[in-house]
Amino acid sequence: MLKAQFHRILLACTLLGFSGVISAQPLANTQEVSGTAVTDTLILKVAQASFAEYFELLALPNDAAVAPDIQKNTDWLAQAFTRRGFKTQQLPNNGKPLLFAEYKSLKPDAKTILFYMHLDGQPVLPEQWAQASPWQAVVKKRDAQGQWLEVDQKALQQQPLDPELRVFARAAADDKGPIMMLLATFDAMKAAGLSPEFNVKVLLDSEEEKGSPTINAIAKANAALLSSDGLLILDGPQHQTNQPTLVFGNRGATSLTLTVYGPKLPLHSGHYGNYVPNPAQRLAALLASMKDDNGRVTVAGYYDKVKLTAAELKVLADVPDDEVALRKRTGIAKPDAVGSNYQEALQYPSLNIRGMQAAAVGDKAANIIPHQAVAELDLRTTPEADSAYLTALLEQHLRAQGWYLTQGEPTDSERSTQNKIASLTPGAGGDAARTAMDSPLGNWVYGVLKQNNAKVVRVRMMGGSLPTQQLVGALQVPFVILPLVNPDNNQHSFDENLRIGHYIDGMKTLLTLLQTPY
Structure with missing residues (x-):
């Protein structure tokens, strides 16, 4: 705890000493925004300062079956959001409260976006993990033979930062990684003197890994609190190509x-x-x-x-799946004949x-x-x-x-x-939920991703499941899913991990999003 507090104080001192100005423009790979070469440097500095807090969060066991552990996670995250200027409120849920947080934009008549993530994680069998404990995060890097080797955590503070480093712990990617990306992005905005272009609401689920059995009732009971112009779900892995990914539905x-x-x-x-x-x-x-x-x-x-239209079939065919590699990885000679390709089969x-x-x-x-x-x-x-x-x-x-x-x-x-x-x-x-691929919300997020990326993978409907329908049914709001973590993160399995390059890129994506009016 003291180490994390020290890093937060260090971050505040560092950022208060920063004198540059960043305008609300898209991030650039050239590290230059409005003539001030600080964007990537600032993101990196804030990210490195946030890693101690990230490790502190990962040290909290979060199996949704254990109510006292969920309460500890909710309390910790309530303090983390409060420190960033959010107003927070715990939503009762049989001893496993959800967390609501809200940050008002300075812009008059700003729209509102509700971010959904979950603070709970899958159960663990510690003996399956190649480290002392799934709750004691470690940093690893592949050696020349492709084997994972543990390295000193100080590697996360080196310059330049190696994007191939990975943090191994339960919930590192699913879903505490995206939560920390969002928190660190608000640190970066504060350092740059920026405010979000829209009102930000956050809902952190406490039982997503158990099927979110109560979230529909909780959302209905708090419909006014959760009301928004769009629901943005930060969960799931990016496409196997590691290209930015936007998903419009889930089975x-x-x-x-x-x-x-x-x-x-x-x-x-x-x-x-x-x-x-x-x-x-x-x-x-x-x-x-x-x-x-x-x-x-x-x-x-x-x-x-x-019934799939010709336009939808083209979108599905355009997803850059390597089906030969997919069959090799899964160890099959021939897939089931439900669709003509992997994406079509998932529909x-x-x-x-x-x-x-x-x-x-x-x-x-x-x-x-x-x-x-x-x-x-x-x-x-x-x-x-x-x-x-x-x-x-x-x-x-x-x-x-x-x-x-x-x-x-x-x-x-x-x-x-x-x-x-x-x-x-x-x-x-x-049940399943899906938003039209040409919806205003989908076009807005797609436009944000295209600002910094030549190629964005659009997925009509992914095969996995989220409590999207329960939320959408209660709130009657359009949604899209924005995955931010590496596709090989081992979520729901042992040795779950998050690639540091995805952590940095996720912050950049969120900063661009928060600085783009909806």
């Missing part, structure tokens, strides 16, 4: 539990084999009926609602088997006919084909295959009259 995700019932109790396979049907075998056949050999879902109507709903269970396997296997077999499914939804629609189609498909659907354990009467009994139970999840 939703919903989980389903499919249970096929067999005998009342597990039975000896020698005594009852060839007589009592095996529910695991039946489940396998049922799942096989849902997809063909080309990976296409065979459930009637599953893809019917998605359709998917049906994934994420787990199966019947009798025990491996060294715990027993010679039994199990009493039931269970498959856990996850469906990736689209705005056209939501979870209710897809679930109804699956129920119709099950019945068409001759299955009787029950609610939970079948009764003796059902067992005596129905040959094939199953249940389909919905779980947690949220």
Whole structure:
């Protein structure tokens, strides 16, 4: 804590001594704005001063299942935003509060942009990490053989700063990195005597990694507080090419539990084999009926609602995916035939088997006919084909295959009259959301990115899921997703990391954005 406070004091002293003036113009790679060669130098100085605070934030465990840890993160971030002149307010959430922060522009009649990020992170298994603790951030760099080697944290203060250095810790990229980029960008604006060109509101979610189960209700209850002219989501990785990326939507995700019932109790396979049907075998056949050999879902109507125009197909084809490299990295010879390319495939709903269970396997296997077999499914939804629609189609498909659907354990009467009994139970999840690619908000952010970049990757809809629909449904506001972190950041896995070059570039992007009127 004292080290971080020292760095903040050092930053304030350094910046107060800065006498240059920066006009509200786009950043330039030449490090020159309005004749004052300070822009890149200032960004670098502020970024390096912010790293100690970044490490302090990363030292706070943030698994959304642990309420006291979430409270500590919320308290810490409330102080961090307050120090930068934001007004903050914690939004109650069963002991895991969300954080709201607001910074008013000096411009009269300024529009308002709501920034969404999340302060929680995925659970960890410390033994999987190649460092002492996932909560003790370390700095690493690749050696000549491509192996990661830990280096002294002082490397982050060297001149010139090596952009290939990486910070390894849980939530380094997802999503504390973007939060710190935004905080440091406000430090840079203060140093340059600048104010944002629009009112800035920030919402930090505390349960994004748990599906944000309460965010819709919280947003509705605080609709006036969160009202804005546009929602900007700072989450997710940039495109694999490391080019600036703008995403206009995300698929939703919903989980389903499919249970096929067999005998009342597990039975000896020698005594009852060839007589009592095996529910695991039946489940396998049922799942096989849902997809063909080309990976296409065979459930009637599953893809019917998605209609892509010629213009949209061109946008999807223009995304610079290297499909040969993608197949090599994933270790497949041929992709599923849902779309003609990777991006097109992500525009359709998917049906994934994420787990199966019947009798025990491996060294715990027993010679039994199990009493039931269970498959856990996850469906990736689209705005056209939501979870209710897809679930109804699956129920119709099950019945068409001759299955009787029950609610939970079948009764003796059902067992005596129905040959094939199953249940389909919905779980947690949220639906998809998408903004038109020619929306005013999308055009504004795209224009900002184009100011400093020759190429910007525009993604119609990414495959992963965010609580976008819950927020948009409550607030009725257009949105776009602006990823800022490196695509190989290992989010949700061990050895999560953030590339320092992306941290610096993220600050530059945010500064240009904040200095461009909407």
